[in-house]
Amino acid sequence: AQSVTQLGSHVSVSEGALVLLRCNYSSSVPPYLFWYVQYPNQGLQLLLKYTTGATLVKGINGFEAEFKKSETSFHLTKPSAHMSDAAEYFCAVSDLGPSGTYKYIFGTGTRLKVLA
């Protein structure tokens, strides 16, 4: 069965510091992986996605993520945090479910706090 694990429900970083949000997945087939961001009182919006090809994926707002098959990970990083990055971040995986239809599974989210 496919699943997504986000380590750390809350992460705090100082402004200008590295942002690292962790995501591990389990999948029976090569997965498609996504990171979404949710700002307060808004819906989720896509940051980046991995489908096939290059394992280092660049997204919006300076974020990037690397697909590591051997580690079953898709961690999100940003070299320098900005106050506007404070939000909740969701990792998602789409994979073939037991019924033969695709499922889109979201992780439980990581709330990022940026300290001045």
Added chain:
Amino acid sequence: DAGVIQSPRHEVTEMGQEVTLRCKPISGHDYLFWYRQTMMRGLELLIYFNNNVPIDDSGMPEDRFSAKMPNASFSTLKIQPSEPRDSAVYFCASSLGGQGSFHTYEQYFGPGTRLTVT
């Protein structure tokens, strides 16, 4: 395009009342998803449609919940009767996907409806 539109943005109702949430997906998208978000359970997929046909409703919590998509530009999620434990933010999302390949596409979320059942 205006994006995914949901109404109302906020709904406060009393236990036992019927609640109807509405969604207008992005024009041209052939998949529509309903999600529920709570602090305790996170983001849960309730049901999704492809070309107005329900494909997977295994996430619908009880028979009190029902969803319809009468045409490509409108969907409703109904709760009857509502209970306090239904209090949550309900999101509608839409995506492209052709025939069975929605999983490779981005989902576009609406702003959500915050439901409070007292």
